[in-house]
Amino acid sequence: MFWLVFAIFLAACFAAGSTGGLFPPGEWYRKLNKPPWTPPDWVFPVTWTTLYLCMATAGARVALADGNAIAMAMWSLQIALNGLWTPVFFGLKKIKLGMVVLSVLWLSVALTMLALWQVDWIAGALFVPYLIWVSIAGALNLSVLRRNPDEV
Amino acid sequence: MFWLVFAIFLAACFAAGSTGGLFPPGEWYRKLNKPPWTPPDWVFPVTWTTLYLCMATAGARVALADGNAIAMAMWSLQIALNGLWTPVFFGLKKIKLGMVVLSVLWLSVALTMLALWQVDWIAGALFVPYLIWVSIAGALNLSVLRRNPDEV
Numbered sequence A, B: 001m002f003w004l005v006f007a008i009f010l011a012a013c014f015a016a017g018s019t020g021g022l023f024p025p026g027e028w029y030r031k032l033n034k035p036p037w038t039p040p041d042w043v044f045p046v047t048w049t050t051l052y053l054c055m056a057t058a059g060a061r062v063a064l065a066d067g068n069a070i071a072m073a074m075w076s077l078q079i080a081l082n083g084l085w086t087p088v089f090f091g092l093k094k095i096k097l098g099m100v101v102l103s104v105l106w107l108s109v110a111l112t113m114l115a116l117w118q119v120d121w122i123a124g125a126l127f128v129p130y131l132i133w134v135s136i137a138g139a140l141n142l143s144v145l146r147r148n149p150d151e152v
Helices: A002-022 A027-031 A043-063 A069-082 A085-091 A095-119 A121-126 A128-147 B002-022 B027-031 B043-063 B069-082 B085-091 B095-119 B121-126 B128-147
Strands: none
Touching: A002 A043, A002 A069, A002 A085, A002 B069, A002 B085, A043 A069, A043 A095, A043 A121, A043 A128, A043 B069, A069 A095, A069 B002, A069 B043, A069 B069, A085 A095, A085 B002, A085 B085, A095 A121, A095 A128, A121 A128, B002 B043, B002 B069, B002 B085, B043 B069, B043 B095, B043 B121, B043 B128, B069 B095, B085 B095, B095 B121, B095 B128, B121 B128
């Protein structure tokens, strides 16, 4: 049962993550003024794949536990928000709106982490790397926003 | 408790649905050869808002019930897929890939409906209008694909 539930949550992660393949960083992104600490492109899919495994494990653990209502609703909310950033940033090329999406995503990930933790502390802990990565992504988006004042 | 969980699921629906506002039907869509039974543009947001209320109610009912693991995982999967179609169709203007996304979404909605039904038949029944609407959207996408062979 655990592995079936895990596989469905992992599929949800990759469904959200497929926007990364559909809207890849192109010429526009390469030409943006980016901070020196910007990770190389290959780091993003590797990191996300690792995070997806943590997120799906956390989801499956809590799905099989009692009293999971708020945690499960929050898991759904954060994955719905997760797939939004890439189409906004790379598709619409809207850096400021990307920052708004990332801020809302960050808040939803933090609240999901707390809700998971209340049911199962291991599940909550599995969301910590995700929250750290979204924080880094937010800092990167903010830096790109400041370094490219002519873009919106 | 029900209303808090309902509100979180509803937020997840509107997060996925926000792609409809971000990638609105533009000049390209107006010029496509569409079947005579194509609904006018205003029908889509009205229908989706109604469906979101049904989907969030179903999610909240099952989140508060026992034995909800598969149903909750499937609810997450379908909402992650739900937000994909609009960026693919209206953003990338890829009609054929849009058909692929809709087919996978249809399957995930059907499986979610069955999983919800096993926990609470009212929740399963609340997904029936959603499945019907995704079927209509699929028929529309297929018809547009056939009527515009030069597009991809």
